Amino acid sequence: MVADAYDAVIIGAGADGPVVAWKLAEAGLSVLLLEAGPFHGNKQWPKPHEEPGAEASSSVDDLSGELLDEQFTTREFEMVNNLLFGPADYKRGFWMRKFPGDGAILQCAGVGGTTLHYTGCHPRAYPAAIDEQGHWPISYADLIPYYQELEAVCDVTPAPVTAKEELFFRGAAAAGWDLIDEANVTRPGYRPQPNAIRPPDAMLHVDAGYDGDYSAADLTGHTLGVCDISGNPHPRGAPFEEKAKRASNISFVPLGLRTGNLTIRPNAFVTDIKTKPASGGRPIATGVTFRDTWSGDVESVAADVTVLAAGAIETPRLWLNSGLPTNEWVGRGLTIHYGDNVMGLWTAADLERTIGQGTVDQFQGQDIAARFDYPGLGMLQTVGTTPGIGAILGFGASAAGFAFQHDTTGEPWDTTGRLAGRQLKELLAGYRRMLQVLVVSDDHPHRRNGVTVRRGIADEHGPIPLVNYRPSQADRVRRDKLARIAAKILRAGGATHIHRSDSPPTALHLHSTMRMGKVVDDGCEAYDVGRLFVADHSVLANGLGGPNPTLTGQAVAARSAAQIQERYFT
Amino acid sequence: MIQQLFVDRLGRYLYEKGRLLGRYVRGGRTIHTIVTFRAAVDAVIPRTPDLAAELGPEHVPGGLEIGLAEYLISYVNHGFQLGLPQLGPRGTVALARPVATLLDAAALKLILRGDHTSPPSSTYVWPLISEDDSSPVPFLRAAGPFARLHPEDRLRAVGIIDEIDVEISRSEDELFEFNGGLVGQLVVGFAKLIYYCEWQGYEDYELPQSARKFTEDPGSIQGWAQTGYPGVANGYPALRGYLGTEDGPLGAGEIWTTVDDDPDRPAYIREEPGQFRENDYDTSDFEEVVPEETR
Numbered sequence: 033m034v035a036d037a038y039d040a041v042i043i044g045a046g047a048d049g050p051v052v053a054w055k056l057a058e059a060g061l062s063v064l065l066l067e068a069g070p071f072h073g074n075k076q077w078p079k080p081h082e083e084p085g086a087e088a089s090s091s092v093d094d095l096s097g098e099l100l101d102e103q104f105t106t107r108e109f110e111m112v113n114n115l116l117f118g119p120a121d122y123k124r125g126f127w128m129r130k131f132p133g134d135g136a137i138l139q140c141a142g143v144g145g146t147t148l149h150y151t152g153c154h155p156r157a158y159p160a161a162i163d164e165q166g167h168w169p170i171s172y173a174d175l176i177p178y179y180q181e182l183e184a185v186c187d188v189t190p191a192p193v194t195a196k197e198e199l200f201f202r203g204a205a206a207a208g209w210d211l212i213d214e215a216n217v218t219r220p221g222y223r224p225q226p227n228a229i230r231p232p233d234a235m236l237h238v239d240a241g242y243d244g245d246y247s248a249a250d251l252t253g254h255t256l257g258v259c260d261i262s263g264n265p266h267p268r269g270a271p272f273e274e275k276a277k278r279a280s281n282i283s284f285v286p287l288g289l290r291t292g293n294l295t296i297r298p299n300a301f302v303t304d305i306k307t308k309p310a311s312g313g314r315p316i317a318t319g320v321t322f323r324d325t326w327s328g329d330v331e332s333v334a335a336d337v338t339v340l341a342a343g344a345i346e347t348p349r350l351w352l353n354s355g356l357p358t359n360e361w362v363g364r365g366l367t368i369h370y371g372d373n374v375m376g377l378w379t380a381a382d383l384e385r386t387i388g389q390g391t392v393d394q395f396q397g398q399d400i401a402a403r404f405d406y407p408g409l410g411m412l413q414t415v416g417t418t419p420g421i422g423a424i425l426g427f428g429a430s431a432a433g434f435a436f437q438h439d440t441t442g443e444p445w446d447t448t449g450r451l452a453g454r455q456l457k458e459l460l461a462g463y464r465r466m467l468q469v470l471v472v473s474d475d476h477p478h479r480r481n482g483v484t485v486r487r488g489i490a491d492e493h494g495p496i497p498l499v500n501y502r503p504s505q506a507d508r509v510r511r512d513k514l515a516r517i518a519a520k521i522l523r524a525g526g527a528t529h530i531h532r533s534d535s536p537p538t539a540l541h542l543h544s545t546m547r548m549g550k551v552v553d554d555g556c557e558a559y560d561v562g563r564l565f566v567a568d569h570s571v572l573a574n575g576l577g578g579p580n581p582t583l584t585g586q587a588v589a590a591r592s593a594a595q596i597q598e599r600y601f602t
Numbered sequence: 603m604i605q606q607l608f609v610d611r612l613g614r615y616l617y618e619k620g621r622l623l624g625r626y627v628r629g630g631r632t633i634h635t636i637v638t639f640r641a642a643v644d645a646v647i648p649r650t651p652d653l654a655a656e657l658g659p660e661h662v663p664g665g666l667e668i669g670l671a672e673y674l675i676s677y678v679n680h681g682f683q684l685g686l687p688q689l690g691p692r693g694t695v696a697l698a699r700p701v702a703t704l705l706d707a708a709a710l711k712l713i714l715r716g717d718h719t720s721p722p723s724s725t726y727v728w729p730l731i732s733e734d735d736s737s738p739v740p741f742l743r744a745a746g747p748f749a750r751l752h753p754e755d756r757l758r759a760v761g762i763i764d765e766i767d768v769e770i771s772r773s774e775d776e777l778f779e780f781n782g783g784l785v786g787q788l789v790v791g792f793a794k795l796i797y798y799c800e801w802q803g804y805e806d807y808e809l810p811q812s813a814r815k816f817t818e819d820p821g822s823i824q825g826w827a828q829t830g831y832p833g834v835a836n837g838y839p840a841l842r843g844y845l846g847t848e849d850g851p852l853g854a855g856e857i858w859t860t861v862d863d864d865p866d867r868p869a870y871i872r873e874e875p876g877q878f879r880e881n882d883y884d885t886s887d888f889e890e891v892v893p894e895e896t897r
């Protein structure tokens with residue numbers, strides 16, 4: 033049951049909210065974690081998309097690996113529909129937000145948030161992005177102890193090599209780049225992904241002759257079938273906490289529940305942050321109002337400290353809809369790692385020569401296990417996808433019109449743009465011989481980019497987020513340089529056809545809409561509202577230089593949890 | 603400018619006409635919506651008889667053969683909600699009809715600009731009608747400018763759609779604007795996702811997950827057969843090892859192969875996993891590769 037008052041209430045159980053929840057609960061505070069989406073793999077909600085289930089969960093014994101196995105089928109379409117940002121009820125559509133152009137925002141709802149989709153890549157930020165770009169009020173050195181602690185909690189290790197990674201590394205080496213073996217990256221080069229995924233069992237070595245069922249009865253760790261984006265509950269049969277992919281529901285949620293001080297209430301959409309006037313004219317937060325997404329019932333809860341962790345779109349939306357004091361940076365400065373896709377296609381004979389087999393088989397291995405870093409530009413990462421997601425990511429959406437409309441003479445790619453018709457089918461017939469590289473660029477925070485709301489354009493939870501994003505000329509140049517490097521790596525690795533999708537702004541990584549130093553102070557408490565903290569990727573002062581943001585988001589959240597205790601609970 | 607105004611008016615007119623065409627309704631969908639979505643699907647994932655010789659007979663059928671257009675309509679109609687009572691019990695915005703209307707508006711714009719390559723014709727509508735349809739007449743009658751375009755011109759029309767702003771009226775005094783780009787995302791992006799994913803393998807996807815039956819035969823899913831994807835698996839014995847050098851911390855043990863034969867510092871794939879080195883870092887000489895000069 034949910035009580036009327038807590039020491040701390042946290043809004044959103046995504047990547048970062050559970051970190052704060054765990055830290056505060058471990059310190060002995062009573063904590064309520066409210067989440068808009070469902071709770072998968074929990075005995076209180078045996079059919080989380082079909083029936084409302086119970087109200088809340090406060091016990092680690094509620095967690096069930098068996099239920100997670102049943103609910104996470106890893107079939108991509110079913111999983112995308114279950115996980116994307118929308119209400120638990122399968123009969124209802126996604127929650128709407130406006131995004132300009134033909135781009136898209138990918139975020140999830142549910143305990144675990146967008147880490148339900150994420151591929152477990154946990155690199156640190158580039159030190160120069162924190163210390164030299166002038167956006168951050170704290171230093172890289174401040175983050176290191178938190179990085180180290182969380183890397184241990186999330187089992188971060190260099191990712192394993194399967195055929196697709198070997199192909200990429202060979203290309204990168206042949207293109208003249210060096211191998212990086214350092215955790216704090218200051219120069220360009222290639223390396224395995226530092227992944228928050230338990231390494232595969234040695235039994236799965238290509239020479240070991242394994243032919244079992246890949247269940248927990250046989251082995252531990254990642255089972256080397258691409259399905260991290262589709263929720264990856266492997267190994268099947270493993271208890272909830274022993275699943276290989278350390279998404280925040282697997283890593284931090286059980287730690288929090290185990291303290292006995294944490295209650296998690298899913299299907300609870302927060303619509304208002306309550307404040308009261310305080311001395312000095314700066315109001316203080318006193319709790320929240322939320323709405324049950326099944327029944328529509330509205331409830332309120334009081335808290336000594338309120339923590340916004342609803343993600344880089346919903347956190348500013350909630351701030352604006354709650355009528356909190358505005359500041360010219362609330363909702364502004366959005367960075368999305370303005371990205372692109374470059375795909376290589378090989379002939380069977382060429383593959384046979386380079387990797388000893390005639391196919392890449394991108395559906396094997398961890399989804400994203402090889403990377404290329406370039407502080408000042410961003411990063412590249414290989415991505416193995418199942419065909420549906422692969423088609424939409426690589427060829428589906430494009431700002432550049434259709435491929436048949438483009439001349440690519442003199443470019444390092446053979447085709448560019450949206451693919452359709454015969455050309456699409458012909459290329460995808462080579463699915464087993466292709467590898468996609470995601471371009472992830474270091475776009476900078478610009479005030480015009482971000483989230484606004486307008487009265488009247490609303491849904492059941494108030495005005496919806498209107499998201500604007502237009503990269504600067506320099507952002508475009510960085511992305512273009514990276515795309516060219518990607519094409520050269522694939523070509524050096526022997527690809528015979530290269531396709532650049534020239535994607536529209538598609539946001540998988542969203543940050544810096546409530547920036548540290550602009551909207552929140554260096555302990556992540558709001559300048560304009562006391563006892564209100566922000567602990568999600570929106571506080572990141574820039575895009576970290578390009579590396580996948582979750583480890584840093586979680587490190588900052590862990591640091592903020594320490595600040596909350598120091599400021600209000602000592 | 604005047605042309606723009608004309609096209610906008612026409613768009614509105616077509617939208618109204620779309621409502622009138624509600625007379626020809628099949629399961630809540632107008633024939634106009636159906637033929638327009640089939641036209642889009644057929645342009646994105648067509649039937650390709652000429653791929654048989656090159657790649658094999660399994661590469662011939664396209665999206666229409668598996669009923670993709672009809673499902674896409676249903677997905678687009680149920681997929682997005684505002685949760686508002688005036689929009690029906692679930693507050694879902696049924697987007698298929700406005701999307702179809704918009705595709706027609708884009709087709710007209712293309713034709714007015716003279717950017718199409720073949721004259722619109724009912725010849726292009728015929729392949730959109732299947733033997734299961736009771737009569738071709740309502741389809742030929744309902745087909746708008748988009749369905750009458752050559753498939754490649756339909757793609758050109760989708761390509762210019764970003765320029766059109768959609769206005770979906772929610773009530774008399776409120777406007778809900780959407781950039782037309784969403785349309786391309788829906789009829790091109792989602793069409794591909796649904797075609798190449800596992801959707802065709804369900805007996806009935808509209809059932810709740812716990813009641814859905816999924817095929818035992820992954821090869822029967824057309825998109826999978828055409829890509830060679832073997833279907834969902836519990837895992838693969840695909841481990842080659844861990845990237846590492848002789849003296850570095852990343853990997854250790856027996857060498858599987860060399861990926862970088864740089865004589866100074868060769869890189870191997872080795873047997874055992876390692877870890878990243880906690881290194882000192884110095885960022886004082888960092889310079890922006892592309893300084894932020896312009897906004």
Ligand SMILES: Cc1cc2nc3c(=O)[nH]c(=O)nc-3n(C[C@H](O)[C@H](O)[C@H](O)COP(=O)(O)OP(=O)(O)OC[C@H]3O[C@@H](n4cnc5c(N)ncnc54)[C@H](O)[C@@H]3O)c2cc1C
Binds near residue numbers: 150300344347
């Ligand atoms: C396909 C994909 C792959 C990715 N892979 C990686 C990767 O490998 N490495 C990496 O670092 N990043 C990855 N990311 C990005 C990463 O998942 C996100 O950056 C991260 O999850 C963001 O964390 P967050 O806490 O800010 O927000 P989220 O994780 O999005 O969490 C926000 C939570 O708040 C809830 N919420 C929102 N509004 C409300 C409200 N009003 N009331 C209650 N609850 C609310 C949401 O339902 C959600 O659960 C990936 C993203 C995608 C889409």
